[in-house]
Amino acid sequence: MKYLPTRILWLLFLPLGLLAQGTPASTLRTLNEAIAQAPRYDAVKRQRIQALQTTLARTPAAALQERFAVCGQLYDEYKVFNYDSAYRYARTLQTLAAQLQDPARVTFARIKLSFILLSSGMFKETYDSLSLVHIDDAPDSLRAEYYTLLARYYYDLADFDNDTYHTPGYTRLANRYVDSALQLYDAKSFQYAYFNGLKYIRSGNMDSALTSFQQIINNPMLSTHQYAVTASTLSDIYIQRGQVDTAISLLIEAAIADIKTSTKETAALFNLATLLYKKDDVKHAAAYIEQAIRDAMFYGARQRKVQMSAILPLIESEKVNRVESQQQMLFIYSAIVTFLLLVVVWLAVVIFRQFNKLKHAQRLITESATHQREINAKLEEANRIKEEYIGYFFNVNSVFFNKMERFKKSLDQKVNDRKLEEIRFLVNNINLKQEKEDLLRDFDKVFLKLFPNFVQDYNGLFEPADQVKLKDQELLNTDLRIFALIRMGIHDNEKIAQILEYSVNTINTYKTRIKNRSKVPNEAFEHHIMEIKAE
Incomplete structure (x- = not known):
């Protein structure tokens, strides 16, 4: 789901009067519950991916067509979930297509690679990849996908430049590619209806765009992901018409749908956070922008990180300002209260501080007592060891000196009597x-x-x-x-x-x-x- 960067400006500078009404707490609570359940949805996604990876591992290397089909499924699972993995399987599709020597598959793989590069905000790499696509002999479905991808590319360039010189030319070029795609899509398909409505938006025909997208979103056959894309785009129209509460409700539904489909490459939650910030709901805005950043980091969307860096500092600054405002109000209120109340508050603060000091002192005393008991136990143990071993060594030395004294007397006697043999025997007997x-x-x-x-x-x-x-x-x-x-x-x-x-x-x-x-x-x-x- 692509986010148009120019929306940031008019979302941020939208008149506050358009945002006066409150957001129903129940809808935000539903979104919060969905965010809490996101790991469960992601786990189901990973199980599908694991099953496909197991199938791929069991497919013989020589079965190129079967491996190509499984890699295509893995790419579809990853394309709005994780850029690195989607890019890896897009490259694998290119390798398998080259081995099969099938021009249609080569074109298919190149278009998939270009899509994932554009989703990650890599404009130069997208252009380089698209310039290698040969579409003349491709099936209508691939040609339509190629033209819509080029339209997205030039729409994004128009939004990125956002000037009066280059942007109109990029928009006209993108509209022409949409026209080429519409000639190839089935008029009853979702793709036809969506890109036709998108062209109305880009051409400034908001009434026709609104009618078109309302028809699309009321289609009961939409997939969950298609509903998320439609609701997010329709919210842009309502924002431009000043119906911000309707836009917020649509963005909440789009964000919930994105969570249920484990779509990380999305702008719904980010746009919702921007609108809530303008409605002074900083608490929810901060929570949703942080979740949007986590999704962008997980996916690897470069342009998303840049876009979010524009609003995140504002939200954080507003949080700080609110804290400072609250402090100022507290100061004003404290100046109004009576002297008696001030005295009571002062006494309460003093008592609280003294109580904390007492608790701290008690904790120190307890810790010191415990430490002292440990020291005393070690000293007592050391004294017992010392006493035992002092007695032991005095006893040993006493016995040793008695032996030496007897030995000396016997030796002196033998020396005086010149009994050398007995002296030798006495010494050797030690x-x-x-x-x-x-x-x-x-x-x-x-x-x-x-x-x-x-x-x-x-x-x-x-x-x-x-x-x-x-x-x-x-x-x-x-x-x-x-x-x-x-x-x-x-x-x-x-x-x-x-x-x-x-x-x-x-x-x-x-x-x-x-x-x-x-x-x-x-x-x-x-x-x-x-x-x-x-x-």
Whole structure:
């Protein structure tokens, strides 16, 4: 559905007196309900497209005529729905027509490509494409479509230039192409009636145009899309005649019909927003212009975006002006009220602010208390760990010093008695490996006393097949000790390596291998370890 850009000017500068009457809320509500249902209509459209695409995928590559027919259907589905997809299938039609070496199909494909280029506002590309069409030997239906497309092209150029020099010439040329098309269309067809009425509009014969389009819109055989096109065009006539409420009702019906047919290349909603803006219904105007912009963006209509940029800033500016006007009225009213009311309002504001401050302070206190409880819990846990391990290491050191003292006394005695063989036996009898194992086992006991659920919580981070299975009499293994030390707050790999008597590379290898097996992301593994609670 093409929108004539010159309409923007006389829609925007239409006398306000013509727009005095209100728009029935029920009709706008019906349109709003249709807009809300648009995704459902679009879903039905996509289902049809998906079915055709499936048919095309199943059609053998050698079946050129069948593929051409399906691509033509896909083009028809997309031509007012999405420019990019319609353009792609128009190009595919050209390729298939060339392979079929069928001049009629070549012309058909070229006309379809030209239509979609013009719908997107690409005038130069449309002219280049139309100049390649050879229409002499084409069927009447293609010739008629070609002439109406040329008429649309020159009408759009006339609207785009909108001057006193080029526009009349373009309009005359377009009218001649309409005359050529009318000679080929069936006089009872929709195309004949529509383009005949359009010629009346362009020639300035509004009475004949009105009669023509009223006859068309009363035809019960119109498709939903044809009704939308007719209603939108008829609304232009009523606007020029000053019957704006009738035009608005027609545009609402056209917009609803466009929504039901998933037509995104449309001007009805945009024109409706423009008229509602002039009627000071900024709320609905803003909503409809935003929907029109979304449709234009989805379709890819370049000229639509330019047209909408002319009205959208005005609507947004009017919204701002209304807010400012309301603020001024509030200021005037506040100057009229009595002193007592001002005092009451002032007290209410003060109480409200104090209440908000109190709520804010209460929230801060609650957050601080929660944070403090967390800190206290962590400090309590740290103190328990510290107390346990200070006692543990004092006990270990005490036992170690007692052993060393006994060893020193025995060694001194042996040295004094010069019993070298017994000294060698005494030294060789020191089992450092066993001492280290005893030290680690004592560490395991103290750690599990603090974190009795550590092994269970640790295994919870792995799938059953990757969980740690300890041997008999084994409290912790190397994997568990590495992360036990981390839970104790020792995160430095070098310190962990010194405690466990491994190299730093070995510790890194252990940690990487363990994290890779876990269910949680590697970077979050140690965080989960630190979340294991002490008891």
